[in-house]
Amino acid sequence: MEPVTHGITLDAVARFVDIATDALSVAREEIDALNVYPVPDGDTGTNMFLTVSAARDELRAARAADPDLGLEAGMALLARAALMGARGNSGVILSQMLRAYVTHLAAADGDEPRARTIAAAMSSATDASYAAVGTPVEGTILSVARAASDAALATAEKENARARDVFTAAAAAARVALSRTPEQLDVLAQAGVVDAGGRGLTVVLDAVETTATGRRPMPYAAPIGTHHIRVSTAVPSDDLTEDGPGYEVMYLLDVVAAQEDAAIGTLRQTLSGLGDSLVVVGGDGLWNVHVHVDDVGAAIEAGITAGRPYRIRVTHFAEQVAEHRQKLSTRTGRKVVAVAAGPGLTELFESAGAVVVVGGPGQRPSTGQLLEAIVGCGAAEVVVLPNDADTVRAAEIAARTAEAEHAVSVEVIPTQAQVQGLAAISVHEPGRAFDADVREMTATARHARHGAVTVAARQAITMAGPCEPGDALGVIAGDFAVVGSDLDTVATDVLERLLAGGGELVTIVSGEDGVELAARLAAHVEERHPHVDVAVHDGGQPRYPLLVSVE
Numbered sequence: 001m002e003p004v005t006h007g008i009t010l011d012a013v014a015r016f017v018d019i020a021t022d023a024l025s026v027a028r029e030e031i032d033a034l035n036v037y038p039v040p041d042g043d044t045g046t047n048m049f050l051t052v053s054a055a056r057d058e059l060r061a062a063r064a065a066d067p068d069l070g071l072e073a074g075m076a077l078l079a080r081a082a083l084m085g086a087r088g089n090s091g092v093i094l095s096q097m098l099r100a101y102v103t104h105l106a107a108a109d110g111d112e113p114r115a116r117t118i119a120a121a122m123s124s125a126t127d128a129s130y131a132a133v134g135t136p137v138e139g140t141i142l143s144v145a146r147a148a149s150d151a152a153l154a155t156a157e158k159e160n161a162r163a164r165d166v167f168t169a170a171a172a173a174a175r176v177a178l179s180r181t182p183e184q185l186d187v188l189a190q191a192g193v194v195d196a197g198g199r200g201l202t203v204v205l206d207a208v209e210t211t212a213t214g215r216r217p218m219p220y221a222a223p224i225g226t227h228h229i230r231v232s233t234a235v236p237s238d239d240l241t242e243d244g245p246g247y248e249v250m251y252l253l254d255v256v257a258a259q260e261d262a263a264i265g266t267l268r269q270t271l272s273g274l275g276d277s278l279v280v281v282g283g284d285g286l287w288n289v290h291v292h293v294d295d296v297g298a299a300i301e302a303g304i305t306a307g308r309p310y311r312i313r314v315t316h317f318a319e320q321v322a323e324h325r326q327k328l329s330t331r332t333g334r335k336v337v338a339v340a341a342g343p344g345l346t347e348l349f350e351s352a353g354a355v356v357v358v359g360g361p362g363q364r365p366s367t368g369q370l371l372e373a374i375v376g377c378g379a380a381e382v383v384v385l386p387n388d389a390d391t392v393r394a395a396e397i398a399a400r401t402a403e404a405e406h407a408v409s410v411e412v413i414p415t416q417a418q419v420q421g422l423a424a425i426s427v428h429e430p431g432r433a434f435d436a437d438v439r440e441m442t443a444t445a446r447h448a449r450h451g452a453v454t455v456a457a458r459q460a461i462t463m464a465g466p467c468e469p470g471d472a473l474g475v476i477a478g479d480f481a482v483v484g485s486d487l488d489t490v491a492t493d494v495l496e497r498l499l500a501g502g503g504e505l506v507t508i509v510s511g512e513d514g515v516e517l518a519a520r521l522a523a524h525v526e527e528r529h530p531h532v533d534v535a536v537h538d539g540g541q542p543r544y545p546l547l548v549s550v551e
Helices: 010-034 044-065 071-085 088-107 114-132 141-156 163-179 186-191 196-213 257-274 296-306 317-330 343-351 367-376 389-406 418-426 434-446 487-499 515-528
Strands: 247-254 275-283 286-293 308-316 334-340 355-358 381-385 409-412 449-455 460-462 465-467 472-476 479-484 505-510 533-538 546-550
Touching: 010 044, 010 071, 010 196, 010 389, 044 071, 044 088, 044 196, 044 367, 044 389, 071 088, 071 286, 088 114, 088 141, 088 196, 088 247, 088 275, 088 286, 114 141, 114 163, 114 275, 141 163, 141 196, 163 196, 247 296, 257 275, 257 286, 257 296, 286 296, 296 308, 334 343, 334 367, 334 418, 343 355, 343 418, 343 505, 343 533, 355 367, 367 381, 367 389, 381 389, 381 418, 381 434, 389 409, 409 434, 418 434, 418 505, 418 546, 449 487, 465 479, 472 487, 479 487, 487 505, 487 515, 487 546, 505 515, 515 533, 515 546
Parallel strands: 334 355, 334 381, 381 409, 505 533
Antiparallel strands: 247 286, 247 308, 275 286, 449 472, 449 546, 460 465, 472 479, 505 546
């Protein structure tokens, strides 16, 4: 049974991160359009989304590697991953809030009522967000966070208060506070928008409420009253910071733990004198630094004085728009990005013209790896073949990020297996219209019935009954359908079930130590089904001696 602390499980934490990531993905463009403060660079929603999705990816990978991962270790990993993946001013603040929240939960008294524990954790997160900012400004994500945590504390004091009541009150208070941000910050009132970072936080808090209650809050509607809130659609000019610093500098910083109080204090003081929008967050020797400056070298030197800066990112606000325009004009053609689970499969996809990302069970690619492949191929149109059920979501997130940040048209065909991807790319035709090509590839992949053969690594209960280590397992459409003692017998059973619905072509892909097994199965097809064509490939994939599809 999973360890439980204050009634919170790692399953619930993971579910929240999934919901928050998906919600930020949906709201990202809306939030980007609201972004006028502190710099109108139109990336607040994207930065918050990438921060949370980085934490989500790391948590998923850790749980896949260690199914018994405990709550405390999982939350610590989540906090570190958010810090490491934090992007932009609001992303860094959000990462610090997550870190403070989970740290408080881990250290809280187990005898305290759960509602009070959670409310106190929210308050700790708000305090940490204010402490992280060099010069706190009301009318921003900070004000929204304070309103949410104050409402949480007040609700927790009520008789028989439940955790779900705390989450609901916090989310509702955040939405009210967001509507008031134009009254607190003139630049928002002049632009006719609410604060972008605050809007992002309401999305996260709505995700918390959904996780706790199962209900989805009413869609956010801009308030109508004193201020007419609109979404800014104007394209920023090349001069985004006429009266302010011209560069955003971010880096991770390793600091000797015994010296970090003094080192970070000096760093904050130095950077506050160099520019604005200063956010320094972290602890336990790892910090994330964000500042807007004119003197990039001085900002980095301050980090060198404090510790060891790395992953240094410098963005020239004026060049940001120019780069976006250049990306729009230089991308041409169409590419397919395919996830391949073995060296032979890599060769097959590459021979068909695909850009390959190495993946498969045990080494599934991250959102970042898929995004790098999509953007790096240089095409204006990209088709993604994840070829694995657990990689589809990461591919979809990478696709939306590429579209928003790099002006690439991306379509993900939700292929669940390597052989479905092979079927799809076999009908890929770059000369067709993009939508027509995607439709044809999708239809072909969908009609490819797929199966596999593997060997049980441990005792388990499957859809086909119990299995013991060493048993042969047959997989059909992603589910275990056959348990046996002989690989050939199980492989034949899987094939016959796939052919029961008819078919003209059988594709067999051999894995490690599966070449002879594949040859025997191909001979079976030729003998028993002479009207069916058979193609055999050496895929080299681990864990699965055979992959099979029928079209």
